[in-house]
Amino acid sequence: MDLKMRLFWVFLIFLPLVVRGGDIVHDDVDAPKRPGCENNFVLVKIQTWVGDNEGEEFVGVGARFGTLMASKEKHANRTRLTLSDPPDGCSTPKNKLTGDVVLVHRGTCKFTxxxxxxxxxxAVALLVVNNQKELYKMVCDHNETNPNINIPAVMLAKNAGDNLESSIRSGASVAVQLYSPERPLVDTAEVFLWLMAVGTILCASYWSAWSAREAEIEHDKLLKDAPDDFINVEGSGSSGVVDINTTSAILFVVIASCFLVLLYKLMSFWFVELLVVLFCIGGVEGLQTCLVALLARWFKNARESFIKVPFFGAVSYLTLAVSPFCIAFAVVWAVKRKISFAWIGQDILGIALIITVLQIVRIPNLKVGTVLLSCAFLYDIFWVFVSKSLFHESVMIVVARGDKSGEDGIPMLLKIPRMFDPWGGYSIIGFGDILLPGLLIAFTLRYDWAAKKNLKAGYFLWSMVAYGSGLLITYVALNLMDGHGQPALLYIVPFTLGTCLTLGKRRGELANLWSKGEPERVCPHHHPVTAQ
Structure with a gap:
C-alpha cells in the first residue's frame, strides 16, 4: 500500500474525532432564575494545602444560590476543610463545623x-462532591424562592473530591482557598486557533488546485501530442488522488460512528497510547510529504532519482533524506507530549497531516460534497447531543476528554494554550472540523481555476469567508453557553454548503457544479465532421 493510500485510511480513522474545546459543565436541573437563586454560574478555583505544603488546585462551579466569592486570590481566605458527618450533609452534623469549609457528598437531599x-x-462555605467526573450546576427546586443561603456553595468533580477526602481521612490538616477570577472577554487562543484552521484550509486548497492544474497541463500535452486515433481516450487524471463518491461519503460516517463507539467502550491508557502511535504514523507521512513538496524546487535531481526500498517500493532520494528528521520529530513529540510546550509539535504534525490529506482526498462534484457534509452535520449533532439519551452521557465529549484513559484527551486535534486566561487550559479544534469543510473549499478553488474565474466571481473566496464565519459563530456559541461542548459542524456546514448552493443557483451553474464538478470544455482536437 503506497503512501497516499495509507494517508487515506488514516483520514478514515481520524474522521470521528470531531471535537471542540471548552469547560465541560452541564445543567443538573432545568430551573429558571428566581430571587435568591439567580447567581450566574461561575468557575471556582479551589487551591489546597495539605499540612504546611501547598497541594493541588481544583476547579469547581458555583451554585445558582448562596453568596458570591472573591474574584482575586489576595482577597480570599485560607480556611480549614472538614468532612461532614453524615457524609451527605442532609442532617445536623455530629462534628463541629464552625468557621470551616465543609465537604459533603451529592445525593439523598436537595442542594439547598x-x-x-x-x-x-x-460552616463558612459548602463543597459538594459530584458522583461523576463532570461538573454539574447546582440550582434551586422548580418552585423554590428566597432560600436565604448566606454562604458560598461550590460543586467539585468526583476525582477532586475523592482526593481531598482521602487526604483528610489520612489524618492530615487540609485547608482550601476559594475564589473565582474573571475570564477575559476575548480568548486570544481561540483567535490564533481560528487563524490556524483557516490558514490550513487555505494552504491545502492552493496545493490541491495547483496539483490539479499541473495534472491537467500534462493531460492536455498528452492529448496534443497523441495521434488522432487516441483522441477519445479518457485522461488519466491526477496520480494518486482518491476521489470520494456518494457511497463512500455515507460509509465515512458509518465507519466514523462505529469507530467512535469503539473508542468510547475501549477508552483506556493503552488505547490512547495506540492512538498516539497512529497519530505519529499519519503525522510522519504528512510532514514528509509537505517537506518533500517544499524542497523539491531546490533539489530537483534528488526528487527525480529513485531507489527501491522493500515494502515501500520506489522512493526518491529526497524522501529518504527527510524521513529520518520526520520520524525523529514525531518520536520526540510522543515521548515528551506531556510537557508544557508539546502542543507545538502536535499542531505541526496535525497541520501537515491535514494539508496532505486534503491534497490527496477529493470530492469530484457538489453532489458528493453535499452528501458528505450533510451526513457529518447529522453525525456531529447526534454524537454530541442525542447520544446522551442512549448512553447517559455525550459520547463525543467523553472521547474528546479521554475519560478512563489516564491521559489528557486524545491527540487527534489542534490546540493552543490559553496564555492570558487565569483558568489556563487549551482551546482545541478537531481534525474533522477542518478536514470535512476543507474538502468542499478545495473543490471550489479547483473549479474556479479550471473555469478561469477571478476571486470575486468564483466560489472559493466566499466559501472561505463562510467557513471563517461559521467557525467564529462556533466559538461565540461556546462562550455564550457556559462552556458546553459545541458541535462545530452544526454551524460550519450550513455556512459553507449553503453559500456554495446559493451562489451556484443564482449564477445558473448549480447543475454543472452538482453533477460534473468542472466547467464545460471544448476539446482543441475536436473537428466537426462535414458531409461530402
Missing part, C-alpha cells in the same frame, strides 16, 4: 438543604 444544614452548623 445541604447548604441550610452547613450554614446552621456554622
Amino acid at each position: 438543604m445541604k447548604a441550610h444544614v452547613a450554614q446552621a452548623a456554622g
